[in-house]
Amino acid sequence: MSGKSIIDMVCPVPFTTSNTVLLGHGSGGKLSNDLVRDVFLPAFGNPELAQLNDQAVVRVGQSRIAITTDSFVIRPLFFRGGDIGSLAVHGTVNDLAVGGALPLFLTAAFIIEEGLPMDVLRRVAQSMQQAAKAAGVRIVAGDTKVVERGKGDGIFINTTGIGLVPEDLNLSADRAQPGDVILLSGSIGEHGIAILAEREGLEFESALQSDSAPLHELCAAILSASTSVRCMRDLTRGGLSSAMNEIAAQSNVGIELNETAIPVRDEVRGACEMLGLDPLYVANEGKLIAIVPPDVAHSVLRAMRANPRGENAQIVGRVTGSLPGLVTMKTPLGTSRIVDMLAGDQLPRIC
Amino acid sequence: MKYLDEYRDGALARRIAAEIASISTRPWVLMEICGGQTHTIMRYGIDELLARNVELVHGPGCPVCVTPLETIDKAVALALRPGVILVSYGDMLRVPGSQLDLFRAKAQGADVRIAYSPTEAIKIAHANPDRQVVFLAIGFETTAPANAMAAWDAKRQGLTNFSMLVSHVLVPPAIRSLLSSPHNRIQGFIAPGHVCTIVGYEEYEEISREFRMPMVVGGFEPVDLLEAILMLVRQLEASKACVENQYVRAVSRAGNRVAQRVVNEVFEVADQKWRGIGGIPASGLRFRSEYAAFDANLIFDLAPIATEEPAECISAQVLQGLRKPTDCSAFTTRCTPETPLGAPMVSAEGACAAYYHYRRHNLVALEESK
Numbered sequence: 001m002s003g004k005s006i007i008d009m010v011c012p013v014p015f016t017t018s019n020t021v022l023l024g025h026g027s028g029g030k031l032s033n034d035l036v037r038d039v040f041l042p043a044f045g046n047p048e049l050a051q052l053n054d055q056a057v058v059r060v061g062q063s064r065i066a067i068t069t070d071s072f073v074i075r076p077l078f079f080r081g082g083d084i085g086s087l088a089v090h091g092t093v094n095d096l097a098v099g100g101a102l103p104l105f106l107t108a109a110f111i112i113e114e115g116l117p118m119d120v121l122r123r124v125a126q127s128m129q130q131a132a133k134a135a136g137v138r139i140v141a142g143d144t145k146v147v148e149r150g151k152g153d154g155i156f157i158n159t160t161g162i163g164l165v166p167e168d169l170n171l172s173a174d175r176a177q178p179g180d181v182i183l184l185s186g187s188i189g190e191h192g193i194a195i196l197a198e199r200e201g202l203e204f205e206s207a208l209q210s211d212s213a214p215l216h217e218l219c220a221a222i223l224s225a226s227t228s229v230r231c232m233r234d235l236t237r238g239g240l241s242s243a244m245n246e247i248a249a250q251s252n253v254g255i256e257l258n259e260t261a262i263p264v265r266d267e268v269r270g271a272c273e274m275l276g277l278d279p280l281y282v283a284n285e286g287k288l289i290a291i292v293p294p295d296v297a298h299s300v301l302r303a304m305r306a307n308p309r310g311e312n313a314q315i316v317g318r319v320t321g322s323l324p325g326l327v328t329m330k331t332p333l334g335t336s337r338i339v340d341m342l343a344g345d346q347l348p349r350i351c
Numbered sequence: 352m353k354y355l356d357e358y359r360d361g362a363l364a365r366r367i368a369a370e371i372a373s374i375s376t377r378p379w380v381l382m383e384i385c386g387g388q389t390h391t392i393m394r395y396g397i398d399e400l401l402a403r404n405v406e407l408v409h410g411p412g413c414p415v416c417v418t419p420l421e422t423i424d425k426a427v428a429l430a431l432r433p434g435v436i437l438v439s440y441g442d443m444l445r446v447p448g449s450q451l452d453l454f455r456a457k458a459q460g461a462d463v464r465i466a467y468s469p470t471e472a473i474k475i476a477h478a479n480p481d482r483q484v485v486f487l488a489i490g491f492e493t494t495a496p497a498n499a500m501a502a503w504d505a506k507r508q509g510l511t512n513f514s515m516l517v518s519h520v521l522v523p524p525a526i527r528s529l530l531s532s533p534h535n536r537i538q539g540f541i542a543p544g545h546v547c548t549i550v551g552y553e554e555y556e557e558i559s560r561e562f563r564m565p566m567v568v569g570g571f572e573p574v575d576l577l578e579a580i581l582m583l584v585r586q587l588e589a590s591k592a593c594v595e596n597q598y599v600r601a602v603s604r605a606g607n608r609v610a611q612r613v614v615n616e617v618f619e620v621a622d623q624k625w626r627g628i629g630g631i632p633a634s635g636l637r638f639r640s641e642y643a644a645f646d647a648n649l650i651f652d653l654a655p656i657a658t659e660e661p662a663e664c665i666s667a668q669v670l671q672g673l674r675k676p677t678d679c680s681a682f683t684t685r686c687t688p689e690t691p692l693g694a695p696m697v698s699a700e701g702a703c704a705a706y707y708h709y710r711r712h713n714l715v716a717l718e719e720s721k
Contacts, residue, residue, distance in 0.1 A: 020458040030689065200467070260361070266352050273355065275467070276699070323712055332361035333573060335396025337709040343689050344445070344454075 024344020028238030031344050052250060053173055055099040057165050066101035068092055069160040077154055079198050081209030084157055085127035090214050090285055092161040093135040097219040098232040098288055100171045101163030103135060108159050109143040113152035135214035175230040176251035178321035181297035183290045185218060185304055186312040187263040188240050192282035193271045208267040213286030218309040225303035226296040235284040243289055244327045245341040257317035257329040257339060280339060281346045358572030367577040368400040371584055375404040379587050380536045382672050384522060385543035386413030386700025387571050393705040395573040405580055408672035411525050412543050414490040415442050415698035416670060417625040420658040422518040423448035426487050429651060430461035436479060438472040439487040441465045446697050449658045469501035476513040485647050488515040493545045495519055495636060496610035499617035502645045514647040517637060520623055522546050523554045524634035530562045534673055539565040539583040544598040551606025556594045563592040570598040617642055626694055627667040666693035669702055676703040677714050
């Protein structure tokens with residue numbers, strides 16, 4: 001702890017800005033966006049970054065290359081349905097695929113805590129290799145650093161990926177238009193609840209697994225079904241809500257979801273009820289949303305359902321011209337409510 | 352999913368709303384006590400469904416909102432002491448104290464941990480014998496048994512590095528205080544279902560008789576709340592005033608006697624300050640002298656802290672149902688969940704946060720059009 005007492009600190013209520021980084025800055029919610037807007041965009045500002053997509057698409061010679069990077073910090077390292085290794089591959093492959101890219105190569109950087117059993121590292125590496133093979137990518141470069149015991153959480157992994165984007169394809173979160181239809185590839189919240197269950201020792205009647213999976217084939221199926229797809233997003237730590245809010249803001253449109261159309265498995269609902277969480281904000285690692293014009297919605301939906309990663313796909317909402325920047329949801333009672341982006345992490349309620 | 356789907360059934364909810372509309376001869380002013388109920392009302396737009404027949408005003412039943420600023424400040428000060436682990440329910444971490452909240456204390460190096468139950472704090476105390484573990488024990492009658500049980504367990508196990516910073520509040524004295532106010536407009540109460548699961552509703556029968564006030568113990572799903580409102584409107588239209596129980600799947604008249612026993616063994620009734628509202632006699636719980644060894648207030652020699660709320664914040668009136676969040680000049684402008692002026696904008700159960708998160712798109716427009 002710093003020697004400075006809190007009495008020296010004059011931090012007015014309300015706390016509009018923070019002088020220190022909070023855990024919430026890593027939540028994928030509003031605080032994360034603040035960090036990007038206030039620190040990283042001013043520092044690195046350029047047209048590719050300013051697009052704020054999950055991947056940047058850059059031209060190199062005659063090729064359009066998608067590039068993305070992601071770091072993975074997760075406890076426990078091994079969980080039902082995956083591990084930090086497979087997750088590190090899926091996360092980056094998916095960020096490329098939702099940009100319309102064919103994922104090709106990954107790099108992997110490891111920050112390892114002193115004392116990590118070698119067997120754990122081997123299992124993680126093997127899992128990464130299997131996941132990479134299944135996703136059709138090769139891990140072609142890497143880096144290793146070891147930090148003192150207590151200065152890491154077992155292992156942190158960063159992966160960077162590149163892929164090729166077809167010449168005429170232009171997917172971006174700022175392309176949604178009023179009238180467009182929102183398609184969701186399957187039930188939400190499984191990764192977040194599976195991790196929480198392992199951490200908190202919760203038991204379910206049936207084994208709930210993380211949905212961690214590569215989505216490159218599903219993305220390819222969607223893009224084969226229609227050439228007019230506006231954008232795709234994989235749903236990660238901020239859940240369905242963050243992805244929808246980001247698109248509403250970047251396209252300056254309203255988004256209206258239909259609560260009864262959003263698939264949530266009973267185990268996820270039950271756990272969320274018990275813990276006071278909302279599945280809309282719970283993490284996913286194998287689901288995406290696609291925004292398409294209304295005339296192709298049903299053909300894209302059929303293509304999604306024909307893929308194993310999209311067999312429970314649903315139309316869950318539409319893009320509107322009213323309330324730009326805001327995501328609303330039609331409740332089962334027929335009323336309308338806002339689906340906000342959370343400031344930080346979702347917190348369990350007291351009762 | 353059983354016990355959920357039938358209580359969120361849209362068609363059934365609309366049928367009940369239509370029945371409320373058909374039997375109402377005038378608009379009635381009803382208060383739901385519990386913040387969890389406020390949350391459901393705003394999330395599902397129940398106020399919108401009933402706009403012509405019922406005005407719902409929101410009560411003080413948000414445990415995070417009514418925990419005094421001094422308690423937050425004490426928790427922050429304790430958390431920043433070397434050798435202390437402060438354990439808390441999750442939604443207390445973002446509530447602003449006078450200078451810091453617990454999240455920011457954590458970012459400064461304080462060891463602050465989130466627990467789902469106080470028994471987790473006991474486990475942390477066992478695992479860290481060289482550290483002092485303090486549990487921030489707040490809430491209504493609902494959380495009192497678990498908190499009491501933790502102290503009871505700690506005493507039985509002879510734990511010497513575990514204590515609790517207690518700030519417990521009781522619902523019935525707050526209802527009496529609201530009904531005794533000359534400004535009272537409330538004509539019927541939805542009594543708090545979870546609180547009554549523990550304490551039953553005999554004490555509510557006394558209040559109902561004393562103030563001739565209809566009361567219905569209500570659950571937390573949309574159909575629960577609509578049923579409770581229908582039962583209240585039936586009483587009001589028939590000029591009746593009694594206590595009825597809508598939440599029969601969880602609440603009995605006598606409540607949970609075992610839970611009541613452990614609360615009485617560990618705690619005694621005391622005067623209590625409510626954030627935003629002020630002092631209410633005999634409206635809180637404190638440790639009995641036999642449990643003084645677990646009272647963080649005593650063992651850490653915490654100096655009294657003088658605090659002031661921002662002048663613009665009308666949370667006192669909001670928490671008493673006298674004004675709505677949309678009546679506040681700062682709502683959605685100077686006061687948002689990221690820049691809260693008062694606790695009701697922070698907690699998931701606070702009325703201001705419920706208005707902001709779920710309904711600011713139509714409520715603000717609705718108010719402006721009036």
